[in-house]
Amino acid sequence: MTLLEAMLDHGVDRIVFSSTAALYGEPQSIPIRETDPLLPTNAYGESKLLVERMLDWFNRIHGLRYASLRYFNAAGATKDLGEAHRPETHLIPLVIQAALGTLDSVSIFGTDYPTADGTCIRDYIHVADLARAHILALEALNTRTKLIYNLGNGVDSACAR
Numbered sequence: 227m228t229l230l231e232a233m234l235d236h237g238v239d240r241i242v243f244s245s246t247a248a249l250y251g252e253p254q255s256i257p258i259r260e261t262d263p264l265l266p267t268n269a270y271g272e273s274k275l276l277v278e279r280m281l282d283w284f285n286r287i288h289g290l291r292y293a294s295l296r297y298f299n300a301a302g303a304t305k306d307l308g309e310a311h312r313p314e315t316h317l318i319p320l321v322i323q324a325a326l327g328t329l330d331s332v333s334i335f336g337t338d339y340p341t342a343d344g345t346c347i348r349d350y351i352h353v354a355d356l357a358r359a360h361i362l363a364l365e366a367l368n369t370r371t372k373l374i375y376n377l378g379n380g381v382d383s384a385c386a387r
Contacts, residue, residue: 230284240291240367242360243281245274247298247376260296260374278374285372293363293373295356302352318350349378 233241248271249264266272284290301318314320323329337344359377366373 227280230280230290234284234288234290239289240293240364241281242293242295242363242367243277244360245278245294245296246271247296247378249275249278249296258376260376282372289371291367291371293367293375295359295363296374296376297356298349298351298376298378300353300356301350302354304354351378 230241233239247258248268249266250258250262251265251267251271254262264275264278266275278294281290281292281294285292301316311319314323317332320329320332324332356377359375363373363375
């Protein structure tokens with residue numbers, strides 16, 4: 227709220243918000259659409275939903291233009307920049323470490339998903355694609371007042387039930 231008020235005080239009239247697909251909770255159908263019910267099942271999803279609601283009110287009351295980009299699973303690095311996780315908890319780096327032999331094994335949780343091996347399939351989107359999406363959303367706010375988009379790679383997620 228303080229950030230949005232400061233933006234108004236300084237004439238900043240648009241914002242791109244990094245939201246989350248966790249807003250949907252347990253989806254009712256796949257693919258998840260931006261118009262599907264917002265029913266988060268954890269504090270992270272609920273906190274992002276609260277910010278989206280504030281953005282909507284600031285749009286209505288003050289004309290603040292906003293884009294809300296709902297990510298599924300971000301992954302990757304650029305050729306110049308990477309990540310540092312100590313200890314590592316993300317699946318992709320752990321799988322790479324196991325493939326390189328620097329890690330003995332990787333634990334995969336869940337064996338009852340509707341996939342060939344019963345494990346979860348996740349919809350990952352590369353961080354470089356997310357960066358491009360942010361730039362495109364900011365540019366689109368030159369002519370639009372409100373944008374809400376799910377960002378993923380379009381591969382069906384078998385983790386949702």
